[in-house]
Amino acid sequence: MNQSAVPDVSASADALRRDLSEGSSPVAREDGSPTLEVVPLGGLGEFGMNMMAVSWGDTTILIDAGVMFPDPDQLGVDLIIPDLTYVEARRDKVKALVLTHGHEDHIGAVPHVMPLFDGPVYGTPFTLALVEPKLQEHGIDPGNRLQAVAPRQRVTVGPFTIEFLRVTHSMPDCVALAITTPVGVMIHTGDFKIDQTPLDGQHFDLQRFAELGGQGVMALFADSTNIDRRGFTGPEIEVIDAFEELFTSTEGKLVVATFSSSIYRMQVLVDLAAQFDRKVAFVGRSMERNAEIAQRLGYLRVPSGLQIRDSDVHNYAAQDVLCLVTGSQGEPQAALPRISIDDHRHVRIGPDDTVVLSARAIPGNEKAIARTMSHIARRGAETVTSDMKHVHVSGHGSAEELKLVLSLVRPRYFVPIHGEYRQLAQHARVARRVMSGSDRNVHVLLAQDGDTIHFDGQSARIGEKAPAGRVLIDVTRAGEVGDEVLRDRRHIAADGIVVAVVAINRQTGTLVGEPELVARGFVVGENESTSLFDEAGEAIARCVSDASLEERADQGLMSEKLRIELRRLFKRRSGRRPLVVPVLMEI
Ligand SMILES: [Zn+2]
Ligand SMILES: [Zn+2]
Numbered sequence: 001m002n003q004s005a006v007p008d009v010s011a012s013a014d015a016l017r018r019d020l021s022e023g024s025s026p027v028a029r030e031d032g033s034p035t036l037e038v039v040p041l042g043g044l045g046e047f048g049m050n051m052m053a054v055s056w057g058d059t060t061i062l063i064d065a066g067v068m069f070p071d072p073d074q075l076g077v078d079l080i081i082p083d084l085t086y087v088e089a090r091r092d093k094v095k096a097l098v099l100t101h102g103h104e105d106h107i108g109a110v111p112h113v114m115p116l117f118d119g120p121v122y123g124t125p126f127t128l129a130l131v132e133p134k135l136q137e138h139g140i141d142p143g144n145r146l147q148a149v150a151p152r153q154r155v156t157v158g159p160f161t162i163e164f165l166r167v168t169h170s171m172p173d174c175v176a177l178a179i180t181t182p183v184g185v186m187i188h189t190g191d192f193k194i195d196q197t198p199l200d201g202q203h204f205d206l207q208r209f210a211e212l213g214g215q216g217v218m219a220l221f222a223d224s225t226n227i228d229r230r231g232f233t234g235p236e237i238e239v240i241d242a243f244e245e246l247f248t249s250t251e252g253k254l255v256v257a258t259f260s261s262s263i264y265r266m267q268v269l270v271d272l273a274a275q276f277d278r279k280v281a282f283v284g285r286s287m288e289r290n291a292e293i294a295q296r297l298g299y300l301r302v303p304s305g306l307q308i309r310d311s312d313v314h315n316y317a318a319q320d321v322l323c324l325v326t327g328s329q330g331e332p333q334a335a336l337p338r339i340s341i342d343d344h345r346h347v348r349i350g351p352d353d354t355v356v357l358s359a360r361a362i363p364g365n366e367k368a369i370a371r372t373m374s375h376i377a378r379r380g381a382e383t384v385t386s387d388m389k390h391v392h393v394s395g396h397g398s399a400e401e402l403k404l405v406l407s408l409v410r411p412r413y414f415v416p417i418h419g420e421y422r423q424l425a426q427h428a429r430v431a432r433r434v435m436s437g438s439d440r441n442v443h444v445l446l447a448q449d450g451d452t453i454h455f456d457g458q459s460a461r462i463g464e465k466a467p468a469g470r471v472l473i474d475v476t477r478a479g480e481v482g483d484e485v486l487r488d489r490r491h492i493a494a495d496g497i498v499v500a501v502v503a504i505n506r507q508t509g510t511l512v513g514e515p516e517l518v519a520r521g522f523v524v525g526e527n528e529s530t531s532l533f534d535e536a537g538e539a540i541a542r543c544v545s546d547a548s549l550e551e552r553a554d555q556g557l558m559s560e561k562l563r564i565e566l567r568r569l570f571k572r573r574s575g576r577r578p579l580v581v582p583v584l585m586e587i
Contacts, residue, residue: 035454036183038219038415039466042066042082045421045448047225047363048105049470051082051113052417053090056182059158060093063177063188064100067108069329069362070472078473081109082449085467087116096157099123100190101174102130103261111138112473120147122155122162126173129293130261151175151205166205168195170236170395171261172299178208183457184218187409191223191418193233193397194404199264200299206408213409218455220411222402224419224427229398236264239358242389243268247276252318252352252381254278257328257336258359258392260286263294265358266324270302273322279308283347284326284335291324310346323347328359330368332560337368340375341550341557351380358391368556375550399430406434406442413460415445415453424448496521497579500566502540506586509552515540522570522578532573539569555584 036056043050048068054061068080087094094117100106107127111134114121121142123131128146135142149155151166161180168174169191177188187209194204226233246254258265266282273280280302282291288310294300313321325347327336336355338344349355355376361369373383386392397405406414414435416427428444435442445460447453450468454461498519503512517533543565544552551557562582571577 033456034182035456036181036186038186038221038453038455039086039468040417040447040449040451041084041086041466041468042068042449042470043105043418044416044424044451045419047418047420049080049082049109050106050418051109052188052221053086053094054160054179054181054186055090055093056159058093059095059160060090061095061157061160061162061179062087062097062113064106064190065097065109065113066103066105067473068105068470079108080470080472081112083467083469083471084112084116086450087113089467091116095119096155097121098162098177099127099131100177100188101169102127102171103191106190107131107134111135111140114140114142114145119157120145122147122149122164124149124151124164124173124175126171126294126297126299129297130290133289133293149175152208165208166202167192168198168202168204169193170259170265170393171263172200172202172294176209178212178217181218181455183455184412185212185216186219186221186455187212187217187411188221188417189223189405191225191396192401192405193226193395194401195235197235197237199236199267209405209408213411217409217411219413219415219460220406220409221415221417222405222427223396224402224416224423225396226394226398227402227416227419227423227427227430229394230400231398232400233396233398234393236393237268238393239265239391240268240272242391243272243356245389246354246356246384246391247272247278250319250352250354252354253313253321253323253349254354254356255323255325255336255339255347255349255381256356256358256391257325259328260284260290260326262359263290263300266291266294267300269322269324270300270306274303274306278320278322279316280306281308281310281313281321281323281347283310283313283323283339283344287324287326287335313347318350318353327372328357328369329362329365330370330372330556331365332368332557337372337375337557340372340379341548341554342379343551349376349379349381353379353381354384355381356384356391357386360386360392360394371554371556375554378550402427403430403434406431410435410438411442413445413455414442415447421448495576495578497581498522498536498566498570499581499583500536500540500562501583501585502544502562503585503587504544504552504558509544509547509549511541511544512587519578522576528574532570535573536566536569539565555586558582559584 039053041051050064050066052063096119110131125148149164151164154163159182163178164175167176176190179186282288325335327334339347376383414431416424428446450465452463454463501516505512515537559582563580566580
């Protein structure tokens with residue numbers, strides 16, 4: 001991401017909040033008369049786990065329920081979801097969950113939220129199709145709660161009327177929400193960019209945004225992810241030129257790693273594969289699954305005879321194959337990192353092959369990605385990243401697109417959402433600049449997770465703090481890659497935690513001394529625990545000596561290996577599933 005334009009936010013956050021929130025906005029009534037209460041529960045002040053609660057009297061609707069992926073140093077944590085205390089406390093009032101689109105940071109926590117209330121989950125068909133397998137994994141039967149909606153359709157929930165507005169993004173079937181409330185209309189953009197040549201011909205509904213703006217919008221909540229970027233983001237089809245070059249120049253296999261939800265990217269690559277006579281294999285569980293769902297629902301078109309299974313890749317000459325793989329972030333369990341150390345069941349890479357990272361590096365993943373690239377280089381293959389060729393385009397609108405939406409909607413109140421605090425603050429500055437001099441002065445409310453924003457029709461204010469924060473989720477992997485069963489935090493609390501401190505010699509890659517195991521809340525019989533921990537020490541030693549030198553040198557891969565090994569052992573011997581946290585030290 002180009003972050004050179006990020007201004008230095010040197011003023012303290014509070015001062016900035018005062019500066020941006022006060023003065024322009026009269027203080028709302030505090031006489032107990034009803035107000036519209038909007039509480040962001042995630043995504044304001046961080047990247048990911050987007051969620052918001054909108055309440056009037058006895059009715060609460062939830063917008064999105066996303067996850068955030070942990071930093072690699074948060075060992076043993078697979079997913080982070082918003083603290084749901086606020087939702088639990090209002091479970092009788094929560095009447096619906098409304099989804100903007102199918103990215104994990106918007107739907108990943110749906111299985112954790114659905115059991116907390118009765119009532120429908122609204123989303124477009126593709127969004128709901130991506131939710132369904134998650135519910136299955138959690139053994140949740142949605143009955144008729146998943147309600148498909150179409151753009152421009154309206155649904156009524158208590159005092160709210162929700163209209164869905166088509167927006168463009170990096171995946172199909174994304175919507176913004178225009179919610180009519182007793183005190184005015186609020187628009188929530190979801191994630192968007194303004195792609196004027198969408199691959200599926202489904203255009204951003206600029207017309208409806210403008211109409212609503214003309215009729216008067218009380219509050220706009222808008223995506224801030226790319227506020228730091230100048231200009232316009234660019235359409236999805238922009239990557240075609242660079243890929244055409246790569247299809248022409250690659251003599252061996254072409255392996256492209258991208259997000260498994262990037263259906264447009266898949267379509268571009270499938271079309272090029274057909275044009276350049278390469279078979280296409282979808283590799284990695286979520287890639288296979290999403291490609292299947294998208295084809296079934298008509299969002300991805302693959303000419304018949306083009307697709308092959310990953311197990312058939314070796315039956316074709318390298319120059320006749322395109323693999324679309326997971327693992328663009330260097331995640332140890334995903335396809336590309338496994339392929340890069342010859343640890344994948346079906347796909348190998350070698351000289352003449354080209355690996356393309358068609359995704360941005362999510363901050364925090366740079367080291368894991370760099371290690372994967374080194375493994376690939378050792379096998380003689382070439383890696384192409386978005387820094388070298390234009391093989392990735394963001395799904396989020398840049399500054400000019402965000403300004404355009406602001407000037408179309410012309411809200412009375414503006415609340416930047418989806419971003420770290422610096423991005424929200426920058427979006428707030430931009431909004432004031434866009435609206436200054438216009439007949440309608442915009443009041444910016446710079447809120448963070450847990451802030452209760454009150455709208456009473458005359459004014460708005462940020463009031464009391466609601467409980468908000470992060471809940472760390474550990475995922476059990478039952479052997480198979482990505483064969484995941486989510487467990488809830490009560491389970492973790494019940495089964496405790498085991499930390500394994502393992503020292504490895506940096507030169508030889510061998511174990512130094514005995515591994516040290518520390519347990520908290522993980523209880524087995526007294527004599528058993530000694531023998532179990534001895535056994536665990538032996539398992540660690542075996543795991544290290546069985547690993548290749550290359551694996552041993554890769555901390556990410558090694559700790560994942562140890563974690564899986566120890567979890568399996570504890571499960572087998574004690575029937576319990578403690579949170580296992582390997583700490584690898586190179587000495
Ligand atoms: Zn998104
Ligand atoms: Zn998002």
